[in-house]
Amino acid sequence: MPTLYIDGDACPVKAETIRIAERHNLIVFLVSNSGMRTGTNPNVKNIMVSDGADAADDWIAEHIEAGDIAITADIPLAARCLEKSAQVLGPTGRAFTPENIGSALASRELNQHLRETGIMTGGNAQFSKADRSRFMNQLEQAIRKPA
Template identity: 50%
Template sequence: MIYVDADACPVKAEAEAVATRHKVRLALVCNGGLRPSSNPLIEVIYVPDGPDEADKWIADRAGPGDVVVTGDIPLASKCVEAGAQVVKHDGEALTVANIGQVLATRDLMADLRAADPFRQGGGKAFSKADRSRFRDGLERALRRAAG
């Protein structure tokens, strides 16, 4: 099963294409705003409105053999701990070996932003290359989950 933290996820279409090619079920978990898919492998799960409701739903279900697509690092950490394969939107795999460092960096950056209210953005536009890396990363994660 592939679980996608679908609120503000830029790679839903790519995840659906990979899931369809591999004939793997995919759950798009969101607070709303997504239309149901006509693809029988795709299920849209609507969770109650509120902070982290989609994250909680995914974290309660993901485990060995599953793949989770998220940019939310605390959710990724819980899913890695539960034995799931985790892929960020740019295709980066989050694993037991790197999740601690990624979580620490996230916390450091949050502290830096809080300390400097004038600090601006720093993000870059999501590119075709990012989408391609995501597809490759999801393919690798599915192979690891199946193995």
């Protein structure tokens, strides 16, 4: 069974991930720059890393293994996890794959450039109930996916 790694600082689906992991008796690493409440389940490990832009990402990328599942909206971290043959889900249920990670990285770079030049000023779309539901369905599928 896979181990789950949550990029925790800005993840809107921590509780859902932990609840699904508990049903499957999976180990979860909740990795963040600050301590978070994880409840009393001994399978949920709260990993607090040093302050730093990529400290949580680095910890996850160093520890994740083939077949594990990362939960992150961070596209460069998703690419690093895919390189180690892990599955990666964004909090909206979007699966990052070897086939789509290149275009996701390119879109990220383009959007960053457009924001820096002032051409694009809006942020991400609001997180919705449909996003949460899609995520939970995708996580269930990822857990049940044969290795």
